[in-house]
Amino acid sequence: MKQFNPIWALKAVFLLFILLGIGLACFAFCTINIPFGAWIIIGAFILVPSFLLYSLSYRIPISAKTQKRIDERRSILQFEELRFLIIDPLFDQTTIVEWDNIAQINYHNTNITDYEAVFCIELEKLPEVIMHQNRWWLNRWANKKGIVSKKVTIKEDTKNTNRFLDQISRHLLVTIDDEIFVDKRKGHLLSTIKVEDVNPRTITEHWKPVNNTETTVLFYKRKSSKY
Incomplete structure (x- = not known):
């Protein structure tokens, strides 16, 4: 039996906020005289969850100083x-x-x-x-x-x-x-790439997690x- 993964639940919440923001944006385009502050809120509903969702899914590169x-x-x-x-x-x-x-x-x-x-x-x-x-x-x-x-x-x-x-x-x-x-994250080995003409020799393995x-x-x- 698989364990509950809280990260997937968190991603679902962020995705829900993104969809809500898109829905609000569509509603705003069909409405006349939407105040500027409302557009900021709608943009926040889309951009902030999108950034957090991306951060959870992919590591953001950081500088050497950081x-x-x-x-x-x-x-x-x-x-x-x-x-x-x-x-x-x-x-x-x-x-x-x-x-x-x-x-x-x-x-x-x-x-x-x-x-x-x-x-x-x-x-x-x-x-x-x-x-x-x-x-x-x-x-x-x-x-x-x-x-x-x-x-x-x-x-x-x-x-x-x-x-x-x-x-x-x-x-x-x-x-x-x-x-x-x-x-124990490694499941099945999918491919192995060996580079022989460099020093030191490098071996890259691609595993199905x-x-x-x-x-x-x-x-x-x-x-x-x-x-």
Whole structure:
């Protein structure tokens, strides 16, 4: 049984607004003395949902400068002997997680919206959170004490995530199965293009995707954990 995909529902809503805008435009063309403000509203009904629908369906290219700014805001993992740190520039805080405070670790990935993979960590007690200096004014106003929770999430795009598995194996004595991380979006291989006359050699594969694939794996659970 296929899972409900909220993105398709959202696209349907945007399409409904676009059709409504087109209907209003047709009505306006057949009506005399339509005020200018009404045309702005009609145009918004068509253009704004169209832009959002396009954004959901296709990635909008961004400049190198914008990409650099995005990379600078990505979270960073920093490992120590008894703990690891999650440095979050977006919220101007650092979360300190001690290895002996971990109750459970789950790995979860899904492509319901876009491909996303996260480590979900359940803790026995609240972690220590350190606020950064010169915090952004909105973070100072909205999160005076920072975001503190017994549930910590590490996204796949976090820097140094590729080292996290080795650290789990070392500190929690867990054996990791590499098959867990196979990209399950791939369905059937449609074509393969190899370019031999360049260095390095490039291979491009075209796969028929599998919709609504979802995987949740329990990596670690402390025997005394309440989760």
